[in-house]
Amino acid sequence: MSTKTWYRAATMVGAATLLVGGPAWAGPQPAPHAAAVAPSNSDLEAVRIDPDPAPAGGLTELHAHVANLGPETTGSTMTITVVLPRGTAAEEPFYPDNCTESENHRRLRCTFPAGLKSQRTATAIIPIRFDDDVEPGVLRGGSFTVQSPDDRNHANNHTEFDLTVTAG
Template sequence: MNLMTWCKAAVTASAAVVLSAGPAWAAPSNSDLDVVRIDPDATFPGGETSLHAFVANLGPETTNSTMTITVELPRGTEAKAPYFPDDCEASGNGRRVRCEFPAGLKARRTATAIVPIHLDQNLRPGTVLEGSFAVHSPDDRNPLNNRTTFEIRVIEPDSSH
């Protein structure tokens, strides 16, 4: 076998190994991601509060894929950086925030996206605003517990504000 024939054979064999091995990602796990409702603290018109978008992996397995938490804020509010994690992204109008978490959330563990929220100064005290958040991941096997609502109560400003 001459050198050229040997090189072609080696390249063909290497390509066959790479193609048969498939992509370098893991199959989705058997996980149940569950969102937990935690209402932000009440605040006054023009004030600030924070949403803790809390997600638990009920298991039985550690996640093999990323998960995304998407927060939908009500009218009269706007998300304000800094977020946690710091790579969360807000939409142009500041009412939708997407936060991506890496694979590896162990069973019986939690992850939280923190979104600071600014309330419009023209909101009326006594108003109750409703938003929502959801989690999405190829690993999640139970879509029935992936979304929840939350409420922000608008209160009278006190003399310290």
């Protein structure tokens, strides 16, 4: 490398350092206050998927499925709230592992971080144990709801699901 080229390269690096870091005599400046992030323009939809049948005392699994219909990636967290019908109880492990359950194990809240892309999905997975004395048939009254500051359409945020108890 010639002396002239070396000098130009050193001058450019020095100038870039000054522009990025500021002059050496300037003290650190406080960062400007971050503006609150506005919610994205997203449409979250609760998608009904009935769990597989199981016998009394048996285990099935709820997939509380949420789709982001877009058009934007979510910029805020979303919460899925699950309500289970009588004759059932949630049983760990849950996905995501931040799900919290009520004392009677029939109501759960699960949160997902911001960043669900448009046309993508997220699923809370909740194992469900049927009571030993539940009669064979269909248990109604199960539901889940999704909530987020980003969601602009609340008409599709709730769905119900049925649980089928088979003869043992």
